[in-house]
Amino acid sequence: MKEFAAAAKNLAESMANFDEKFQQAAKVLPDDETMKILMGKVHGLFNTYSSEKEKEKENETEVSLTPDDGFWTEEVLKAVEAIEMAQKKRVERPTFTQYEKPSFKLLSQESNDGANTYGDDDEHHHDIIEQHGNAIEHAEDGPSEQMNKDNDNAEDVNEDEEESEKEECEEERDRRFRKGKQVEQYHIEPKENKVEREKRETAPAxxxxxxxxxxxxxxxxxxxxxxxxxxxxxxxxxxxxxxxxxxxxxxxxxxxxxxxxxxxxxxxxxxxxxxxxxxxxxxxxxxxxxxxxxxxxxxxxxxxxxxxxxxxxxxxxxxxxxxxxxxxxxxxxxxxxxxxxxxxxxxxxxxxxxxxxxxxxxxxxxxxxxxxxxxxxxxxxxxxxxxxxxxxxxxxxxxxxxxxxxxxxxxxxxxxxxxxxxxxxxxxxxxxxxxxxxxxxxxxxxxxxxxxxxxxxxxxxxxxxxxxxxxxxxxxxxxxxxxxxxxxx
CATH class of the missing domain: 3.40.395.10 (Adenoviral Proteinase; Chain A)
Structure with a gap:
């Protein structure tokens, strides 16, 4: 039981550390398509893990965690409570605006309905990865770009001008992806700021x-x-x-x-x-x-x-x-x-x-x-x-x-x-x-x-x-x- 308690404590710390690293990555690469695909892959792994645990839960008898049970010692209960608190902070903290919030569904914990998720349309990103030169190996199950419709109401509404500008940037990146060009955080310059190419000198007659x-x-x-x-x-x-x-x-x-x-x-x-x-x-x-x-x-x-x-x-x-x-x-x-x-x-x-x-x-x-x-x-x-x-x-x-x-x-x-x-x-x-x-x-x-x-x-x-x-x-x-x-x- 001591080993389990120690493992649970380490898991809670890892969750907090993962959140911190994830937040830093989101700030550095807010619009990078490769980052979105990678984080979607991580999210898919967590969802797979959680769904398996949910199926196991249906076949098990509900267990009440109380100090009266012989093996649920006070030390173990504190460790589990630490994990629950870490998960609660993840849900409450508005850290990720561009990416999916990974949901760690442990044992009997219900799924987080308020978390932003990507849809299940994997074929589009599979094509992107193929055109990208297999930049991310074994990512056939990558997430789609469109956000889940059930979670749209949970997001903060940005100003109309910002949304319009972001959509134009995303459309431009998608267009370049389809042409097979490698994209690493493109910055789309306004038309009026584009530098005119120097005229090529032609050979004299x-x-x-x-x-x-x-x-x-x-x-x-x-x-x-x-x-x-x-x-x-x-x-x-x-x-x-x-x-x-x-x-x-x-x-x-x-x-x-x-x-x-x-x-x-x-x-x-x-x-x-x-x-x-x-x-x-x-x-x-x-x-x-x-x-x-x-x-x-x-x-x-x-x-x-x-x-x-x-x-x-x-x-x-x-x-x-x-x-x-x-x-x-x-x-x-x-x-x-x-x-x-x-x-x-x-x-x-x-x-x-x-x-x-x-x-x-x-x-x-x-x-x-x-x-x-x-x-x-x-x-x-x-x-x-x-x-x-x-x-x-x-x-x-x-x-x-x-x-x-x-x-x-x-x-x-x-x-x-x-x-x-x-x-x-x-x-x-x-x-x-x-x-x-x-x-x-x-x-x-x-x-x-x-x-x-x-x-x-x-x-x-x-x-x-x-x-x-x-x-x-x-x-x-x-x-x-x-x-x-x-x-x-």
Whole structure:
């Protein structure tokens, strides 16, 4: 009898603990269909247990529980009373509004008429479970969604607007279930709050891909009025330097950064990065005969510089991860069809770029400075690190030419416009090389060693090209401010 009393006491505690956990689950997942099915299954088990006990009760003689019976000791009666009190609290406490209240019908206890129950329509939920990918195993006897009609009067009546909104949400979830989509607590947004999907960019027509159309900026033409107005606005010292003049998603350029396009000023690395993004966008307009290019920002090479003391495996892994952020690796065809991979870099304050030509199988070094130290010596470690990291990236993407890149030797491109004069113009030279180099080492980019005027023109023209690009989400607002400012350079 002591064991029975202890078991009864444990059962009462378990009932109270179950109520608490059930209440927490109901608050966290108030509208989840999977939760409803699971709790309905629990309810079905309790009902099965109770019905069996009711049948046993009909075949038994009614027993009166009094202390006069020899085995109904005071300790046992207290344990049974504890169970009854726990059940009474369950019925009285309005805990569950969305789910069934499990009814623990013990021995001679009558069924709880006031508890909310689901109906017996199991076929509908069986279909849901099948479409849900058998998310809950062996749940063929799950409950239906409709509440038992006999219990509708026992529920609190919600406001009409809330009921209407809940019904719409439930209908939407049911519709998604029938389509075989997995639902995990959907939140149906109002129609007016839905975010419009960004329009997909379509491929340009063949007519705009003509090889006879010059897509590089002419460095020798005079500045237009809009270019001079924009430069007057950006270079004005009285304007707020923190004003953002270019924005594309999370990429921004402030007025302070754009001021580095002034004469005799070193170009900010952020401008080089945005320029690479715009050039990649313009690649869609290249002629079919031209080599396809991928131009990276300065960040991949910056990762190599930061990890020059780390183990090669770690350095290459971080470099490949950085490349993956900029190149759409998921499209294997695009990777294999790309001929030139261009990597701009800033090392010891000098701007230059390295390029892998996988069509001609060349590794180029392009540096505008004409110093006493050869680029092959000056950038020895950078070239070695880049080649090793790029091979790691190609092997990860299963590129067929990955092993051939390992054997490539660097080749310094000789250019007649290289000079030793103004180091502050190296950033503009780099932007010009990124714009015009397509793998031909004898190419002309429109610059001259004897004259710096084209470089000064390119500073303003590149500034104008960036701010007025279609990629600039705030172009219209900035150009309106430029017109109001109305100051020319």
């Amino acid at each position: 063949p007519a705009v891909k003509s090889p006879f159309m010059n897509r590089s900026i002419d460095a020798r033409t005079t500045l237009g009025s809009e270019e001079r107005l924009l430069a007057g606005f950006v270079f004005n010292d009285h304007c707020d330097k923190n004003v953002v003049v270019f924005k594309h998603y999370n990429f921004t350029l402030s007025k302070a950064q754009m001021e580095t396009m002034k004469s005799n000023t070193k170009v900010d690395a952020g401008i080089i990065d945005i320029w690479a993004m715009l050039l990649n966008h313009n690649e869609k307009f290249k002629s079919p005969e031209a080599k396809s290019r991928m131009i990276f920002s300065t960040r991949p090479c910056h990762v190599l510089d930061q990890n020059h003391l780390t183990a090669p495996q770690t350095r290459n892994k971080r470099f490949a991860a950085e490349i993956g952020k900029e190149f759409p690796c998921a499209d294997g065809n695009k990777l294999r069809s790309t001929d030139l991979f261009i990597f701009p870099d800033e090392y010891n304050g000098c701007y230059y770029m390295m390029c892998f030509d996988l069509k001609s199988m060349k590794f180029y070094i392009i540096d505008s400075s004409d110093g006493d130290i050869a680029p092959a010596v000056k950038y020895l470690f950078q070239m070695s690190y880049l080649r090793s990291g790029f091979v790691k990236f190609l092997r990860d993407q299963k590129h067929p030419k990955a092993d051939k890149v390992v054997k490539l030797k660097e080749e310094v491109v000789k250019m007649h416009w290289r000079n030793k004069k103004n180091k502050t113009n190296e950033g503009v030279y780099l932007m010009r090389h990124m714009e015009t180099f397509y793998g031909d080492t004898a190419w002309e980019c429109g610059l001259d060693k004897q004259s710096e005027k084209p470089i000064e023109m390119l500073r303003i023209k590149y500034l104008h090209a960036i701010v007025t690009s279609d990629k600039n989400e705030i172009k219209k607002n900035i150009m309106e401010q430029v017109k109001k400012h109305n100051v020319y350079i």
